[in-house]
Structures are given as C-alpha cells and as structure tokens.
Amino acid sequence: MTAALMAETGLDEAVLRKLVHRFYSRVRADQMLGPIFATRITDWTPHLERMVAFWSSVALMTGQYHGRPVPAHTPLPIDAAHFDRWLALFRATAEETCTPAGAAHVMERAERIAHSLHIAVVSAQGCPAAPPKLF
Ligand code: HEM
Numbered sequence: 680m681t682a683a684l685m686a687e688t689g690l691d692e693a694v695l696r697k698l699v700h701r702f703y704s705r706v707r708a709d710q711m712l713g714p715i716f717a718t719r720i721t722d723w724t725p726h727l728e729r730m731v732a733f734w735s736s737v738a739l740m741t742g743q744y745h746g747r748p749v750p751a752h753t754p755l756p757i758d759a760a761h762f763d764r765w766l767a768l769f770r771a772t773a774e775e776t777c778t779p780a781g782a783a784h785v786m787e788r789a790e791r792i793a794h795s796l797h798i799a800v801v802s803a804q805g806c807p808a809a810p811p812k813l814f
Pocket residue numbers: 712715716719720729730733745746747748751752755757758761762765788789792793796
C-alpha cells in the first residue's frame with residue numbers, strides 16, 4: 680500500500696520531511712498563527728518529528744503516528760479564519776515542495792482533517808467543562 684501511494688504521488692519520507700519543516704517555518708513567521716504556536720511549543724524538535732510521523736501515516740499509511748490530534752486543538756483560541764490561514768500556508772508549501780499529484784494528495788487529506796478538527800473545536804467551545812451556575 681505504502682509503495683503504491685509513493686509511486687502514485689511522488690511522496691516519500693524525504694519530501695514529507697521537507698514539507699513539514701518548510702510549513703512550520705512559515706507558520707512560525709505568520710502573524711495570525713505564529714503566536715498561538717509560540718505560547719505552546721518551546722522545543723520544536725519533538726513537534727516537527729511528531730508532524731513528520733503524522734504526515735507519513737496520513738499520506739503514505741505507514742502507521743508511524745500514534746498521537747491524539749483532537750484534544751491538542753480543542754483548548755486552542757482558534758476559529759474558521761485560523762483554519763483557512765493554516766490551509767492556505769499548507770497549500771503554498773505543498774505546491775512548492777511536492778509533485779502536482781503529491782500536493783493534491785496531501786491537500787485532500789489536510790482539508791478533510793481541518794474540517795473535522797474545526798467541528799471538534801466549535802463543539803468544545805460550545806460545551807464548557809463546568810455546567811453553568813443557575814443560582
Ligand atoms: C487553526 C489551525 C491550527 C493551529 C493553530 C494548530 C496548532 C497546534 C498546536 C499549538 C499544537 C501543539 C499542541 C501541544 O503539543 O500542546 C498542534 C498539534 C498538532 N496539530 Fe495542529 N493546529 C492547527 C491545525 C491543524 C491541522 C489542520 C492539522 C492536520 C491536518 C493539525 C495537526 C496537528 C497534529 C497531528 C498535532 C500533534 C498532536 C499530538 O499528537 O499531540 N493541526 N497544533
């Protein structure tokens with residue numbers, strides 16, 4: 680399965696590593712997204728390794744990632760505009776780093792996951808952990 684996906688998309692570990700590193704350089708320099716990451720990530724080395732494993736699992740089905748993305752995002756101060764910005768930066772990076780088929784492959788997955796994360800964030804924001812005080 681992984682070999683077939685690599686052949687179809689031109690993606691491999693080296694391309695995904697370049698994609699992740701370039702993408703997070705852009706994110707860190709971005710006025711909207713940079714501060715959200717800066718307050719939560721002090722050591723970027725493990726985060727970048729985790730994200731390479733994530734994209735390897737998502738794009739090439741290698742099973743390298745074992746984390747839980749939803750609880751990492753539900754406490755963040757983010758809305759639709761942040762997801763749009765994230766996707767715009769990811770698309771620009773994918774188009775300059777991957778083949779056209781590879782960029783389309785990772786974008787299709789990024790859009791689907793961003794949509795699910797957005798729904799999870801909105802529903803968490805609408806359901807405060809503590810019930811309202813009635814008296
Ligand atoms: C609004 C846009 C987004 C922001 C601001 C954001 C921010 C963050 C931050 C700050 C973390 C680190 C959390 C921590 O370790 O405490 C994180 C982790 C992560 N993000 Fe995002 N993210 C966004 C969208 C996305 C999208 C669209 C994806 C996937 C396509 C994604 C995938 C991940 C993954 C896999 C992790 C690691 C979770 C873990 O295993 O701990 N993020 N994100």
